[in-house]
Amino acid sequence: MSRHTASLAQPRPTHTVEDYLMSMYVMERDYGEIIAARLAEMLDVAPATVAMTLKRMERDTWITGTGRKAIHLTDTGRAAAFSVTRRHMLTEWLLVKILKVPISLTHDEAHGIEHAISPQLEERMREVLGDPQVCPHGNPFPGCEAAVAAWIPLTKLQAGETVIIRRIHEFAEDNQDILKFLVENEVIPGSHARIVEILPFNQTLTISINGKPLTLGFPVAHFVFAEQEKGSPDQSSGLR
Numbered sequence: 001m002s003r004h005t006a007s008l009a010q011p012r013p014t015h016t017v018e019d020y021l022m023s024m025y026v027m028e029r030d031y032g033e034i035i036a037a038r039l040a041e042m043l044d045v046a047p048a049t050v051a052m053t054l055k056r057m058e059r060d061t062w063i064t065g066t067g068r069k070a071i072h073l074t075d076t077g078r079a080a081a082f083s084v085t086r087r088h089m090l091t092e093w094l095l096v097k098i099l100k101v102p103i104s105l106t107h108d109e110a111h112g113i114e115h116a117i118s119p120q121l122e123e124r125m126r127e128v129l130g131d132p133q134v135c136p137h138g139n140p141f142p143g144c145e146a147a148v149a150a151w152i153p154l155t156k157l158q159a160g161e162t163v164i165i166r167r168i169h170e171f172a173e174d175n176q177d178i179l180k181f182l183v184e185n186e187v188i189p190g191s192h193a194r195i196v197e198i199l200p201f202n203q204t205l206t207i208s209i210n211g212k213p214l215t216l217g218f219p220v221a222h223f224v225f226a227e228q229e230k231g232s233p234d235q236s237s238g239l240r
Ligand SMILES: [Zn+2]
Pocket: 088, 092, 106, 107, 108, 110, 135, 173
């Protein structure tokens, strides 16, 4: 029926395994490998529980390498990770566009719904929602990574540059405190910002967001990506 309908050779993984697979996909994409300790942090689960789940996932051929340091997704595991990530992101759009749920809440709400979506429904959602390339927080659908390649973390910008906020990274999306703080302060895709001051010795950065000053620590600012605006003084001054 569609290019996605019969893509999985195995039965669909359990909800828990799907949650693991989604985090693993992001970790492998950004760090080149999956680290069990970081997974425990991200999923907010005890390391012993993670170790047990990883053993089961290796037995069921979603991953390889649990006995060694570097864990990787198998081809089947990656296909399943892509599938649940797509369903998660489409659900977020459904919540934002149709149900008008604020983007501080869509990530957690989508986690409860994404597992129940059939391939047929996924295809329908994709059509109705206009085949998006990124989720409402600006994170790329699997295979659409090129769509976000030009967006730069705030920590890599220079004072004086003007930007449009484009992306709140998955790791920040997953932290309700960070996500709520960013949304409340309008650090969301589409907002205009100017880099006012960067203080590396203090690990802080001050931006002017929609005209209001806001200071962020590097650990959070690192997860916010922006597009440089054309005509930004830093690009046109010819000083570098
Ligand atoms: Zn999400």
